[in-house]
Amino acid sequence: MEIILNKILEQIHHQEVKLSSQMMRMADEAYQMTLFLKKMLYSIKSETLQTGFKDKENEINFFKNIKPQILGKLIYYNKxxxxxxxxxVSNGQIHQSYYENQFKSLKSEYKESxxxxxxxxxxxxxxxxRDDTYFRLGQIxxxxxxxxxxxxxxxxxxxxxxxKVAHIIANELLYTYLITKINPEENPDMILINGEGNKDIAWTNSQNAxxxxxxxxxxxxSISHRNIGIRKLALIFQVLFKTPLNDIHHSFHRMKTRVGSRxxxxxxxxxSLEEYMDKDL
Structure with a gap:
């Protein structure tokens, strides 16, 4: 069995964009994504149990990169x-303190677990x-x-x-989500972007792009003379486009070693820009 990671990520992203365009409540969007990802995980599990893996590299890639992306997002959306x-409540001090407490709980869980x-x-x-130990069946x-x-x-x-990888991915996504829910005016160290005001803006290419x-x-x-960290820069784009990214560091690592153009x-x-310029000539 050989499942391509980019194909999986594109399917998930397509569903996220589709639901986001319907302007539904976040709770409803999260519920629909939970159902979608649960079904996807079940389908891939059935295929895996039936066909197995063609070699150990395929097995390691599945358990290190593919399954955690699906399970991580499933954990995230369910949370x-x-x-x-x-x-x-929908606004006010209680609303803000609720999300701040959720953020504190997330940080505590991150430190402890x-x-x-x-x-x-x-x-x-x-x-x-140690991939042979961590990401192959029966090696516990x-x-x-x-x-x-x-x-x-x-x-x-x-x-x-x-x-464990899935929970790391979910933790990263929850971090971004909660930071956008906390009132930035009361938290000047937080990113100064209101995610709720950007519902009509969406990233329509792949997450890797x-x-x-x-x-x-x-x-x-090109931005702040690189005085802003890569994680905070990624957070700005995630909030702006309402597109939760997975572990960007591992995605970048895979880009460095991918076949063809990096x-x-x-x-x-x-x-695309040159073609667009040529239209005006």
Missing amino acids: VFRIETTCP ICNEDFYRYYRACRTD NYHDGLKSSVFEIDLSFSTYYDN LIELIYALYASN TAFLDQLKI
Whole structure:
């Protein structure tokens, strides 16, 4: 079985854009995305259990890159639905304090369950030397003192660590989502963009294309002489276009090693602009 990551991401992004264009409530949008992703994950699970993997590289890629993207977004949208449907009021101080408390809980969960683990540092460093252990079925070492959640997963469709990657991805997305919900006037260190005012603006290309553009602007010192970090720059674009991105660092790492042009979107931008210029001649 060989599933292409870009195809999966495009399907998810297409559904996000489709729902966003319908101008529905965030709770309804999150609910519909939860159903969509749950169905997608079930379909891929059925295919995986039926056909298996053609080689270990295919298996590692699936559990390291493909499944976590789907599961991570599923966790994210389900959490957004729960947050939105339990918010006590639609505005005011209680509304703001509610999202601030959610943000504090997210940071606490991140410190306690994610960033202090060796695996988190391994994943963030884009290492591959232990991929055979982390992302292949049947390699779990219980001597590592794993959390009890290992006994609740389906070991025919999980290596345990793919779930950890999914939670890292979900955490990143929730960070962006909650930051846009907190009143920026009361939080000057937060990004000064009102996400609710940009509902008519949407990114209609792929997520990889947007990440490529963000890194190009960052690398060329085109914004604030690169005094703004890549994470904050990415956050601005995510808020502006209402397009939650996955782990941009890993996406960029994959771009550096992809076959063909490493700057496919920028190459196409140049062609499109020149064609547009030629129309006016």
